[in-house]
């Protein structure tokens with residue numbers, strides 16, 4: 001199977017490429033590299049060579065923006081002519097900063113929504129009708145529910161979230177146009193953290209990270225002097241907000257399980273999370289304990305737009321994908337720190 005991975009050089013994309021190659025898929029990455037680095041894919045190759053699992057690594061890397069229809073068309077045509085057509089797409093390419101999306105919704109709608117429309121148009125033209133889409137738990141919006149299942153209310157509160165909802169709805173319409181042929185999976189991620197245990201690939205945000213885990217590892221590395229904890233007055237046992245952190249390799253494997261289910265021609269929307277809630281303080285304490293590093297912290301006021309508790313009900317993922325998360329918070333903290341400490345400047 002020849003799989004096109006859009007945005008394959010990014011954090012989740014690169015770990016998914018690794019998992020695909022390890023399982024014998026052939027992979028074509030299309031990435032604009034505006035928020036990612038090709039070196040992540042060099043890391044993927046290095047891991048595979050080290051493990052000696054594959055001799056000739058079937059990975060092609062193409063620098064392109066998914067809004068470039070001509071280029072996508074040429075790519076699908078080229079693979080078709082070579083007798084190895086693209087069989088399915090895992091679609092990560094998109095912009096993902098909540099803050100930026102509020103400042104520049106035009107760009108977010110253009111890249112995320114128009115990019116997806118262009119991609120689907122080309123897929124349709126070449127009869128490639130399997131897609132796994134990278135959606136987000138952020139679309140559930142404000143609520144302090146114990147956990148969110150796939151039928152929980154959809155209420156995005158920023159343009160990043162509204163573009164994810166729009167793409168899910170668009171994919172649903174595409175599916176309904178020809179349910180016998182399309183196979184579509186919308187995967188709603190909770191909070192992916194950690195890195196591959198080799199320390200060769202990981203998360204490398206540009207500038208000062210806005211998510212907690214890369215921020216925390218940069219504090220641990222001494223690049224930032226302290227971690228600001230946004231609020232200690234939430235109605236939780238220690239006053240800090242609760243999230244569902246999932247190891248990026250578990251998330252990557254979830255994509256492969258979803259891909260394998262798409263042969264049955266269907267649409268599915270599935271949460272990918274562990275089902276466990278962890279408070280900010282629990283995350284910091286676990287990181288300190290397993291890595292034996294002290295993290296200076298300061299409590300500050302709540303961040304605008306945050307909510308108290310976002311935890312997955314992952315029952316559907318477990319029953320429908322035959323997948324379950326295997327890695328604990330300890331491993332997320334160990335592997336994430338290994339990546340940061342071996343690569344203080346990222347890629």
Ligand code: UFG
Pocket residue numbers: 096098136137138139189190191210211212213215227228229230231241242243280303306310
């Ligand atoms: N936090 C801090 N200090 C920081 C950064 C974060 O205390 O410096 C806290 C936040 O207040 C929150 C928790 O850590 O309680 C997690 O925050 P993140 O920014 O890491 O993640 P979010 O849950 O806010 O959002 C993330 C991604 C979204 C995604 C969402 C899914 O940013 O893109 O998870 O739930 F959609």
